[in-house]
Amino acid sequence: MLGALFPTLPPETVFMTRVYNFSAGPAALPEPVLRQAAEEMLDWQGSGMSVMEMSHRGKEFMSIHAEAIALLRELLAVPSNYKVLFMQGGAIAENAIVPMNLLRGHTGADYIDTGEWSKRSIEEAGKYCNVNVAASSRESGYTSIPPRSEWKLDPNAAYVHICANETIGGVEYHFTPDVGEVPLVADVSSNILSRPLDVAKYGLIYGGAQKNIGPAGLTIVIVRDDLLGRSLPITPSAFDYGQQAAADSMLNTLPTYAIYIAGLVFKWIKAQGGLAAMEAHNRTKAALLYDYLDGQDFYNAPVEKDCRSWMNVPFRLRDATLDGKFLEGAQARGLVQLKGHRVVGACGPRSTTRCHWRGCRRWWRICGSLLRRTADSLRRSGRARQAWPRGGSCRVGRLRRLPCGARSGGRVAELAA
Ligand SMILES: Cc1ncc(COP(=O)(O)O)c(C=O)c1O
Numbered sequence: 001m002l003g004a005l006f007p008t009l010p011p012e013t014v015f016m017t018r019v020y021n022f023s024a025g026p027a028a029l030p031e032p033v034l035r036q037a038a039e040e041m042l043d044w045q046g047s048g049m050s051v052m053e054m055s056h057r058g059k060e061f062m063s064i065h066a067e068a069i070a071l072l073r074e075l076l077a078v079p080s081n082y083k084v085l086f087m088q089g090g091a092i093a094e095n096a097i098v099p100m101n102l103l104r105g106h107t108g109a110d111y112i113d114t115g116e117w118s119k120r121s122i123e124e125a126g127k128y129c130n131v132n133v134a135a136s137s138r139e140s141g142y143t144s145i146p147p148r149s150e151w152k153l154d155p156n157a158a159y160v161h162i163c164a165n166e167t168i169g170g171v172e173y174h175f176t177p178d179v180g181e182v183p184l185v186a187d188v189s190s191n192i193l194s195r196p197l198d199v200a201k202y203g204l205i206y207g208g209a210q211k212n213i214g215p216a217g218l219t220i221v222i223v224r225d226d227l228l229g230r231s232l233p234i235t236p237s238a239f240d241y242g243q244q245a246a247a248d249s250m251l252n253t254l255p256t257y258a259i260y261i262a263g264l265v266f267k268w269i270k271a272q273g274g275l276a277a278m279e280a281h282n283r284t285k286a287a288l289l290y291d292y293l294d295g296q297d298f299y300n301a302p303v304e305k306d307c308r309s310w311m312n313v314p315f316r317l318r319d320a321t322l323d324g325k326f327l328e329g330a331q332a333r334g335l336v337q338l339k340g341h342r343v344v345g346a347c348g349p350r351s352t353t354r355c356h357w358r359g360c361r362r363w364w365r366i367c368g369s370l371l372r373r374t375a376d377s378l379r380r381s382g383r384a385r386q387a388w389p390r391g392g393s394c395r396v397g398r399l400r401r402l403p404c405g406a407r408s409g410g411r412v413a414e415l416a417a
Pocket residue numbers: 025089090091092093117163165166167168187188189190208
């Protein structure tokens with residue numbers, strides 16, 4: 001019990017200072033998951049050990065591992081001819097691991113370039129094979145997905161790679177592209193489990209766990225059986241899908257604690273109603289901010305409507321000189337990590353699918369409110385020289401009543417001005 005772990009603090013105190021964390025990753029975890037992990041920290045289910053202290057081959061951890069895989073398979077309805085691998089190295093490592101594993105018998109692979117993470121994948125794959133950039137939205141400033149009809153795919157490619165959700169640029173596929181017989185590979189780091197996914201349409205999906213699933217250190221790979229055993233001879237054993245599948249991901253010591261937390265998150269998602277419920281939730285959550293951003297002229301949401309991400313909403317202040325003030329005001333309200341990625345420098349609130357069902361929507365409503373109040377305040381402050389039309393409203397409950405706010409009360413307008 002928390003009381004036993006923190007004898008001088010009542011349980012609610014322990015989490016009272018939690019902020020509205022919009023970090024893209026490592027990202028916020030559902031509070032019930034953190035509470036359960038805290039309760040089990042010293043003694044996991046009567047084993048007398050923390051999960052961190054268990055042998056990865058002992059019966060306790062083996063049961064945690066098996067349950068996590070079973071839950072993930074159930075949530076995503078993974079077909080029986082696919083393996084679920086728990087690996088390490090993150091998505092950036094997968095950028096090399098994918099070509100090393102899938103290239104045998106081919107000289108090149110197709111990549112669709114929709115933003116910063118696609119670019120990283122393309123650069124890395126270029127060390128192992130001929131990369132054919134079959135389509136790119138670079139010219140539009142990475143605010144769109146090139147229409148499928150314009151993709152110049154190579155029928156001899158080993159695979160076609162897409163980034164399902166560009167975490168920096170905020171471009172997300174709301175469809176699964178048909179690429180014929182060539183296996184489709186997707187980096188799903190920032191939208192896995194945010195909605196149902198038809199795994200059977202992919203040859204392989206991969207993603208770091210730290211955004212939508214659990215702590216950093218765990219990489220999820222789901223791969224179709226016929227793509228195993230095709231690795232290049234240079235492939236390190238630990239990164240060889242075939243070898244890892246044969247060893248049930250235990251060829252090397254796996255990230256045990258991260259897998260345990262991931263398992264708790266899977267259970268939590270299932271209890272919320274699974275991925276259909278996550279989809280409804282995320283759809284509504286995203287509309288909260290986009291509706292506001294589209295209804296005013298102070299901020300700009302640059303991504304085209306048909307491919308706007310439900311997970312991360314990039315926006316810019318039309319007057320970039322006010323960015324600092326905006327971030328200051330947000331920080332002072334306990335809304336941390338809103339700053340955009342260093343590469344693009346935009347402000348971008350981000351959320352993942354993992355926050356508590358209603359609580360998470362509340363976070364986004366708060367964000368909408370903050371944007372509106374900050375815009376109003378900056379317009380008034382005289383630093384904003386242009387006379388922007390006011391417009392746009394975002395309905396919020398009273399900030400003061402929010403249960404998990406680090407600082408209840410206070411006025412964003414004052415803080416931002
Ligand atoms: C879509 C996407 N791909 C790749 C990465 C890189 O992942 P990692 O840091 O786990 O290697 C990120 C991380 O932010 C990402 O969002």
